[in-house]
Amino acid sequence: MKLFATSQIAGIDKYTIEHEPISDIDLMERAASKLVDWILHHAEPDQHLVFFVGPGNNGGDALAAARMLAWALSNIEVYIMDLGKGMSGSANTNLERLQQQNRTRIVYIDNDSSLPEIKPTDWVIDGLFGSGLSRSLKGLPSEIVKHINASGAKVIAIDIPSGLMGEDNRENDREAIVRADVTLTFQFPKISFLLPENDPFTGNWLVQNIGLHPDAIEKTETPFFYTDQQVARELLKERRTFAHKGTFGHALLIAGSYGKMGAAVLASRSCLRTGVGLLTTHVPRLGYSILQNSIPEAMASIDQSDLIFTQNPDLTPFNAVGIGPGLDTKCNTGRGIQQMLEEELKKPMVIDADALNLLAKNPEWLKNLPTETILTPHPGEFARLTRSVDCGYERLKLAMDYALENGVVLVLKGAYTAIACPDGTCWFNSTGNPGMATAGSGDVLTGILLGLLAQGYSAKDAAILGVYLHGLAGDLAVRESSQEALIAGDITQHLGKAFATLKDS
Known part of the structure; x- marks a missing residue:
């Protein structure tokens, strides 16, 4: 609309x-x-x-x-x-x-x-x-x-x-x-x-x-749009009869650190629930058993560090990369991200959480981002990327300018999440509820966006559709419980119903 x-x-x-x-x-x-x-x-x-x-x-x-x-x-x-x-x-x-x-x-x-x-x-x-x-x-x-x-x-x-x-x-x-x-x-x-x-x-x-x-x-003409059910349904790709796991892409998720492995688990599970063919999750050594026991469907890539991310694996096999959930902001992690961004092999990418915080500290990295990288800040993270503002209208204009100037798709999280695109358009989301303001909800969104990118969705379409599905899954979860009781894992559990609801619309 x-x-x-x-x-x-x-x-x-x-x-x-x-x-x-x-x-x-x-x-x-x-x-x-x-x-x-x-x-x-x-x-x-x-x-x-x-x-x-x-x-x-x-x-x-x-x-x-x-x-x-x-x-x-x-x-x-x-x-x-x-x-x-x-x-x-x-x-x-x-x-x-x-x-x-x-x-x-x-x-x-x-x-x-x-x-x-x-x-x-x-x-x-x-x-x-x-x-x-x-x-x-x-x-x-x-x-x-x-x-x-x-x-x-x-x-x-x-x-x-x-x-x-x-x-x-x-x-x-x-x-x-x-x-x-x-x-x-x-x-x-x-x-x-x-x-x-x-x-x-x-x-x-x-x-x-x-x-x-x-x-x-x-x-x-207008730069502003509202993602309703019809818009989201038109973006959803059909899965063909003779498709196989290779058809739906191989995603790399870089996530987790000591005390924050839950973020890696949540993002991995939601990525798989979004329909990606293969998922490799890169975690510090201490996270290996946690990942393998929690997400048997994901393959594990192990960092040289026991506690944090310091160096990415070879990016050649992967169709898309997601980085940030539970990552921490240690110096060695920052060097690992910088080295990855400086590699000549560019992959579609979604950046979230601590990776955004490190990007805010190192704005010179922006020039090395792959084209139309998805950034998913909440208002506090966006303020660190740019500057503090007093109201949502000013923040919206700033987000649209930032997306245009840096060639990124910026997902400004919150009620009616605004997706500012490098083509100058801005898409407000129609799904979601206050119960989703809970720990791990953003990690789930990162996994969803990564899964869609790996399946070949453009960054803009992945962001619009992924944010809609994330909110719809949250709405379906609330129908069975309450906003107060909603946790991030409930959103992932209702992704299947969200896809089914969208397909039946």
């Missing part, structure tokens, strides 16, 4: 109106009907709904929804924010329709008005401002937002919480943004929904398809 800046969405709306064709007021009716369907499905018949309505199209959506709901629900109040400029054309039309219906109490709020009482049992429908906002709310709009937030009521935002901007909120006044429990957004999630600093405002956001014109969506 493509994601767009709010200015682009306005252009897609305009194209839809001109080419479907459909009038602005009828497109508003279409959007309002989606809101009404959701509210009727979730609200009790006697639920008190309090609408707050602004002067633009977002207010028009709210007015249309209030009119439709008034035929089914009797306990509705509408408060219209009066800024002295009247309402936009279609919004004003919906106001007239609501007034003619004469089933709903309508109250105007201006600077001289007292703000209405909102009870904790009420549902507030936020239709003050839409996605076209470009500056922080002040004055009366800010006071209304703060009043809503202080009420304790359940808040449903129409399209976007009022006060929140669609992309960059670094200069925004966070006290003047509606804190929604549910956001019913139209056609596409807004980019700001996918950034951690905005989670307190969006709550649980749900996309409502309002049928914007597919030609406009296709023609409008």
Whole structure:
């Protein structure tokens, strides 16, 4: 799925109106009907709904929804924010329709008005401002937002919480943004929904398809994408009848050190569960028996050191290399990584964990990375690779610049993991849950990515598909247990179901 800046969405709306064709007021009716369907499905018949309505199209959506709901629900109040400029054309039309219906109490709020009482049992429908906002709310709009937030009521935002901007909120006044429990957004999630600093405002956001014109969506260029089930399914390769283990590649995993052999075990197991034909795991001497007893399907390559990685084996037999889980950051390990990167024989590679930390200390190594190497930092590791930033939007832009400048595929781990590619695109992931914030989850992802690289997936496709499968396996595991009880091994155990679920979609 493509994601767009709010200015682009306005252009897609305009194209839809001109080419479907459909009038602005009828497109508003279409959007309002989606809101009404959701509210009727979730609200009790006697639920008190309090609408707050602004002067633009977002207010028009709210007015249309209030009119439709008034035929089914009797306990509705509408408060219209009066800024002295009247309402936009279609919004004003919906106001007239609501007034003619004469089933709903309508109250105007201006600077001289007292703000209405909102009870904790009420549902507030936020239709003050839409996605076209470009500056922080002040004055009366800010006071209304703060009043809503202080009420304790359940808040449903129409399209976007009022006060929140669609992309960059670094200069925004966070006290003047509606804190929604549910956001019913139209056609596409807004980019700001996918950034951690905005989670307190969006709550649980749900996309409502309002049928914007597919030609406009296709023609409008964007660097941002959202990996849904359809995208992931199209990336998945079919396994042919006469294929054999050689068909699916030979992976080399370099992992583990004294006290951290679990990382090597987790990454090895997930690599095998991803369908690689052969796996060799290179471990320090002390890890030999641990690996052979834990993962009999993997072959062992033994380092000259008892405790850490110091020197890689001959890379010739391998189709891809993964390095980092549980590796430690000793000087000899750093020299071993440097020597490997300086070899003329370049293999597709995924770098994680301690290998990333060593790369951060030695940025000159970047020039020796194989083309489109996958890097998988969490925000702390990414800060060490680049610099500390204050918000997710700035981190996202920095990640996209870093991928472009260094020719790497950068997997910035977290909720809605962002995959920044050297072609300038960025793919947000749709799967996963907070239970996956657990020790070893990243090691499992490294194994998945390595397995896909060894099978011949491009770095970009491996990252997009691998992150999706990782999150999907975590979601399937949570269905059988809970977020609190989830451990990394559960993700690996559900990879089979994740593949099956994707294939059956």
